[in-house]
Amino acid sequence: MSLKFIKHPMKVAIAGCLSVAFYAQADIxxxxxxxxxxxxxxxxxxxxxxxxxxxxxxxxxxxxxxEKIVLVQGDDACEPKQAVSVANRLVDQxxxxxxxxxxxxxxxxxxxxxxxxxxxLAITPGSTNPKITERGMKxxxxxCGRDDQQGAIAADYIIDKLKAKKVVIIHDKDTYGQGLADxxxxxLEKRGVKEVLYEGLSRGEKxxxxxxxxxxxxxxxxxxxxxxxxxxxxxxxxMREQGVNAAFFSGDCIVTEEMVTAAGGPQYTKGVYMxxxxxxxxxxxxxxxxxxxxxGGFEPEGYTLYAYASVQTLAAAYKAAGKDNAKxxxxxxxxSVDTVMGKKAWxxxxxxxxxxxxxxxxxxxGKYHQL
Numbered sequence: 001m002s003l004k005f006i007k008h009p010m011k012v013a014i015a016g017c018l019s020v021a022f023y024a025q026a027d028i029x030x031x032x033x034x035x036x037x038x039x040x041x042x043x044x045x046x047x048x049x050x051x052x053x054x055x056x057x058x059x060x061x062x063x064x065x066x067e068k069i070v071l072v073q074g075d076d077a078c079e080p081k082q083a084v085s086v087a088n089r090l091v092d093q094x095x096x097x098x099x100x101x102x103x104x105x106x107x108x109x110x111x112x113x114x115x116x117x118x119x120x121l122a123i124t125p126g127s128t129n130p131k132i133t134e135r136g137m138k139x140x141x142x143x144c145g146r147d148d149q150q151g152a153i154a155a156d157y158i159i160d161k162l163k164a165k166k167v168v169i170i171h172d173k174d175t176y177g178q179g180l181a182d183x184x185x186x187x188l189e190k191r192g193v194k195e196v197l198y199e200g201l202s203r204g205e206k207x208x209x210x211x212x213x214x215x216x217x218x219x220x221x222x223x224x225x226x227x228x229x230x231x232x233x234x235x236x237x238x239m240r241e242q243g244v245n246a247a248f249f250s251g252d253c254i255v256t257e258e259m260v261t262a263a264g265g266p267q268y269t270k271g272v273y274m275x276x277x278x279x280x281x282x283x284x285x286x287x288x289x290x291x292x293x294x295x296g297g298f299e300p301e302g303y304t305l306y307a308y309a310s311v312q313t314l315a316a317a318y319k320a321a322g323k324d325n326a327k328x329x330x331x332x333x334x335x336s337v338d339t340v341m342g343k344k345a346w347x348x349x350x351x352x353x354x355x356x357x358x359x360x361x362x363x364x365x366g367k368y369h370q371l
């Protein structure tokens with residue numbers, strides 16, 4: 001029987017029957033926090049799909065030491081103040097033991113302070129700002145790499161493969177976007193390449209023609225953008241419409257086919273480069289789960305499998321250490337976990353010991369491929 005999770009904080013609907021199981025009967029409650037509304041809602045949907053499938057599969061196999069996982073959704077809309085409200089609700093009202101989230105680094109930073117104070121185990125599938133794990137929090141982990149690692153991969157590709165001499169760096173003034181742009185900027189400078197323009201735009205903007213005119217006048221080889229697809233799409237389209245044909249390079253926040261929609265079609269995203277982890281859909285460990293997603297008509301792109309692996313990680317820690325978050329955290333820092341994305345291990349900060357960023361490129365069909 002398939003277990004179908006819904007958003008209501010008091011119940012879980014069981015597909016195919018009339019019975020209702022209330023959260024009061026649940027054993028292990030896990031929050032899933034991220035943007036379920038707003039321009040980045042596609043990433044919240046990926047989180048929920050991945051976490052829900054993992055919980056269903058773990059529960060079907062007997063749960064965690066015989067106890068079931070129940071998920072609670074928290075929508076932060078990638079807004080820091082809302083993220084804090086969500087975190088407080090998950091801790092105080094929903095009484096979660098752990099949280100899979102958040103997505104935007106600007107949300108994860110303040111929300112994680114709430115979890116840390118409450119002793120809640122938190123693992124973010126997608127927040128990459130280095131500062132997140134540099135604050136000495138004992139129960140905070142990532143399932144992804146860091147911007148300083150991602151920026152180094154981008155810089156090496158820009159210099160070694162694209163042979164760029166003139167690079168423009170644009171960011172969205174957000175913790176994630178500017179952090180990624182700054183990491184790439186620093187890595188380029190280490191290699192002897194100084195940007196010809198460094199400028200910010202505002203999230204939510206759609207008209208970048210004045211900025212594009214300034215970029216075009218510099219005749220750059222590469223335009224690097226730190227930000228997400230809602231701004232990256234219009235920016236690259238307006239560049240192409242103005243005849244700016246510089247290579248467009250960005251990071252892991254454009255890893256969604258909605259990037260093509262935001263740009264206005266594959267004719268604008270063709271050739272765009274981005275960094276992201278080694279595609280988890282190509283890892284043998286996840287084949288059965290990936291097949292299950294696809295059989296249900298869902299392509300597990302982006303951070304879907306990162307969220308699945310995050311729930312697996314929490315389950316492994318609780319199975320080994322019991323429902324004690326301090327002990328579970330210590331166990332994760334001393335042991336590896338077999339996940340849908342392969343074997344994962346963490347250092348004393350909660351960062352992955354091995355980061356696997358690679359470069360992808362979009363094609364003329366609106367799909368991205370690893371290079």
